[in-house]
Amino acid sequence: MPFCLQQVRLIDLQVGVSSLIRPPNALCDLVCGRSFRLCKTRYRFDIVPTPTRPFELGIYSFVELTPDPVTGVMVSPAERLADLIEEIELADQVGLDVFAVGEHHRPEFVSSAPAVILAAAAARTETIRLSSAVTVLSSDDPVRVFQNFATLDLLSRGRAEIMAGRGSFIESFPLFGYDLQDYDELFSEKLELLLKLRTSEHVTWSGRHRPALEDAGVYPRPLQEPLPVWIAVGGTPQSVVRAGTLGLPLALAIIGGEPERFAPLVELYREAGRRAGHDPAQLTIGINSHGYLADDAERAVEESFPSVQAVMNKIGRERGWPPLTRRQYEASRSLRGHLAVGNPDEIVEKILFQHEIFRHQRYLLQLSVGTLPHDKVMRAIELLGREVAPRVRAEIERRNSTPKRTPSPQ
Amino acid sequence: MPFCLQQVRLIDLQVGVSSLIRPPNALCDLVCGRSFRLCKTRYRFDIVPTPTRPFELGIYSFVELTPDPVTGVMVSPAERLADLIEEIELADQVGLDVFAVGEHHRPEFVSSAPAVILAAAAARTETIRLSSAVTVLSSDDPVRVFQNFATLDLLSRGRAEIMAGRGSFIESFPLFGYDLQDYDELFSEKLELLLKLRTSEHVTWSGRHRPALEDAGVYPRPLQEPLPVWIAVGGTPQSVVRAGTLGLPLALAIIGGEPERFAPLVELYREAGRRAGHDPAQLTIGINSHGYLADDAERAVEESFPSVQAVMNKIGRERGWPPLTRRQYEASRSLRGHLAVGNPDEIVEKILFQHEIFRHQRYLLQLSVGTLPHDKVMRAIELLGREVAPRVRAEIERRNSTPKRTPSPQ
Incomplete structure (x- = not known):
């Protein structure tokens, strides 16, 4: 260093x-x-955790395990995790700010235990923040979640975060005995308990979906006070208002449609936060999108499209989406589209374009929607960390320090 | 390598x-x-996991966090975990076979999430096996336990183990909403589910203490098939019979009294295993004891006694034990006593003496009952790995290959 x-x-x-x-x-x-x-x-x-940079860039992954759409070859789960740990190491080395691991309980993913995976990454990294993306809090026990991430926080010397969500995939509900009819109540109740555990070593609490606690001590205590909890949302206004009202940072998934159509949601979040009396500086926004980088744009499309198509069509069949075409893929990677697929110049331009709209503080990319060759993902991480991040950070710092030329939407 | x-x-x-x-x-x-x-x-x-050696030696820890009994100084939780990871790394380097981390939910321990801690250790080690000691299965969800340790198994390339127990400390029961009246039923029911999850990717199961599963897929699948599950017991004959009947390896805690008094329990285990039709070679026995090593015996006692005394007296006040004296400590470290405190010669002699009685296959030491200075623990690990382990393994290999001179108790 x-x-x-x-x-x-x-x-x-x-x-x-x-x-x-x-x-x-x-x-x-x-x-x-x-x-x-x-x-x-x-x-x-x-x-103590590194103070927040002017703008944070990072990566999230569900540690998907899908066959190569051309050769049919699939790496083993152990190899996929070894690749992932190397990817997180590289993200740390090239100066990215965040690496987040999602939770899924399906055979196509190796990520049912994000805190365990992140702990292995903690032992191999120095400064990168380690987050879930997301923790399906509705079907988990907030006490175990807190203990796992407090332990991760100690192991990583204050780099852990929880990104809590209601769950987009719902296979965890039957697995852990929850009823989808309680979808929102489960989340709000468990979030309430999780937030209590952050601020107090001894907790008294009762609710409908988890045994009551009577002056229960919960250990270990994390290094960060409080342990950061982000609320991840897919576009539900109610979830956005909840995050703003609680003054919690918002992670907004933009994985379809035109990003600018999400602007009212961001304004709703800021307005809810203001009404609840929170300092606007505390109302942090992150955007999570699909993307992929290569040295030239054509190659970025060629390398990523087949695997994205294979996975989106597989999920799409379950959810009734139309098949993804190459033409749509190309259209979605245009400046106003949601996909961050291209060469470094294009990705810089896209993030800065979105920043004009959202004034967000963090941007995370899901680089591999289906499993991509490890060496290609490594190159994309290098491009994101060494080419994209410094230029984005410098421009946003410039914008933030010259408020007259780029007036705040507030 | x-x-x-x-x-x-x-x-x-x-x-x-x-x-x-x-x-x-x-x-x-x-x-x-x-x-x-x-x-x-x-x-x-x-x-594929390294085949079992003739005799395995290792260490277990509850990652206790107690003040130095003389100076009153206490390291921070983050530093205690950093020390622990270095200790596991050294144990790996000096050729020890196992490092196990226990589960406690009290302020004096940093170990409420063993799988998370072990994952950090997995990223820093090559060959040592990584186990819990114990997982309090009664108050946990077997699905989460399996997912956490399957993930650990993949991260460590097949080095994970679960040591499941009913729990000696019981603070996890109110924390997770369980009733101590169900103490044994909770364990037997959850063990049944855990064992089903090991052998089948899709599980149908129902019981009293966990929501039912209907052809539920549980992921990821571990590298080892099956993922090893040991049963940890404190001396209850019923638990010993359960382990033998199920043909599961037995981890016997001998942390008080004369070890030879445990011989009937070991015989009970082997007999239960034989009656259930298991191959005697599969009925593996491990012994877990308190101990500490230094270059000379006097120093081993001087360095370890104050912290053991402080912790045992604190727990003793809760459980009604008489205070621990230096004289008792000295007596318990004699050849026939349970404590493995001494110089390497004494520890070799003690393990071999016990092996005459039990014909066990594994011996794990809890080196720090209260937090000891990190450099002293590192020296003890080095002595155990470099001085004790090779001599114990060589002698036991000799005994095993000359059955006439050392007849098997079977």
Whole structure:
């Protein structure tokens, strides 16, 4: 590490004083590296999460496991996970801000336990934030979710996040004994408990869908206070209002249609947040979309289309969608379309175009909708981290620092 | 790696043939290392778990977080986990066979999510097996447990194990809404489901303490078939009979009294297994005990006693035990006592003495009952792996290959 990005909480155990410091470069290795152990009878250090950058870019994955649409070859689940861990390592090395892993309970995915996968990634990475995308909170136990992600937070030195959602795929409901009739109530009740667990070590709570807690202590406590919880939504206004009212960051999935049509939802979120009295600066918005990068645009389409088509048509058959054509795919990757498929210039332009509309703070790409060759995904990550991210961050920082030329929609 | 310990399942994707190979040294890096990816359009490799050694030695930990009994200094939870991961890495490097992490839901432990912790360890280790010790199955959901450990198994390339128990500490029961009156029924019912999940991808099941499953697919599937499940017992004959009847390996905790008094339990296990028709070779026994090693015996006692005393007296106050004295501690570390505290010679002698009685196949030590300085634990691990393990393995291999001189109790 050439310089130290980390803030450090320094606790003097003899005097009992605690203070936040940002170590100068020369001390960085002493403090953030292993050698700080030398003086630990006197001092204790806790590394505090890196402060939010002007704009965060990252990747999310459901760790899909689908055959190559041309050759029919499919890697083994163990190999797919090994590839994924290397992808997260590379995302960290090229300076991306977030890697998120989704939850699915189907044979085409290896991701029924995101916190377990992210913990392996935590052991191989330094600064990237590690999130779920999403945790299907409705069919899970908030206590276990909190314990898993608090443990991940400690293992990663404050890099864990929970992205909670009601679930787009619903195969987890019968698996864990929940009724789809309770779809929304399950989520709101469990979210309430999860938020209580974040702010208090001992919790008293009761609800309809989980046994009551009576002054129950829940451990371990995470390093971040509070552990970040994002609300992931697919476009339901009610979910957007809930996130705004609670003052929680919003992760908006834009995986179909024209992104600008989502602008009213974003305004609804900000308005709900304002009405509930939250500081507008706290009302953070992330956008999650499908995409893929290659050195040239034609190759980006050629490499990604067959696998996206195979998966979307398979899901589409279950959900009654029309088949995806190459022409639609091309149309959706135009500037106003939702797909971020192209060369780095095009992706930079698209993210900045959307930023004019949404003024969002984070953008996450699902690079592989169906399993793509590992080396190609690695190249796409490199392009996103080394080519796209610095240019997007610089332009958004410029916009944010010149409010007159780019007035805030608020 | 100087030579290749791994068996590899080689799948020729073009011809559709699969075979188990043990690659010669020169090919090891090609197969087990990263370069096997080069030819993966033609071949797929799955690394198969290392075959069981004649005798396995290892460590288990509850990742306790207690103040130094002399200085009062306590490391942070994040630092305790970082220390633990280094300890597991070292255990792997010095050739120990198993590292197991227990489950507790109390402020004095950082281990409410063992699978998450073990996944971080999987990413930093090569050959050591990674187990829970124990998973409190009675208050958990077997589907989530299976998913977490199947994911761990894939991440670790076939090194995961579940050690399932009813729970010695019972704080998880109110936390997850279970009634202690159902203590044994909860365990037997959930164990039944867990074992079904191991052997079948689709499961139909119903019981009293978990929603029913109707032809439910549970993913991901582990690399090991089946995923190992050990039954951990504290000394209850009923539990021992259950393990034997099911033909599952038995992990016997001997943390008090004279070990030889446990011999009838071991015989009961073998007898139950024989009556149920299981191959005696399948009826594997592990012993879990408290212990600590240092270069000389006096130092082993000096370094470990204060922290063991502090923790045992704290738990003892809750459970009505008399205070632990230095004299008792010394007595328990004698050859016939349960404590494996001493220099390497003494520990070798003790394990071999117990092996005469039990003919067990595995021995795990809990090195830190209360948090000990990290450097001291690292030294103990080194002594266990480099000094104790080779001598114990060699002697037991000799005994096993000369049955006339050391007749089997069977």
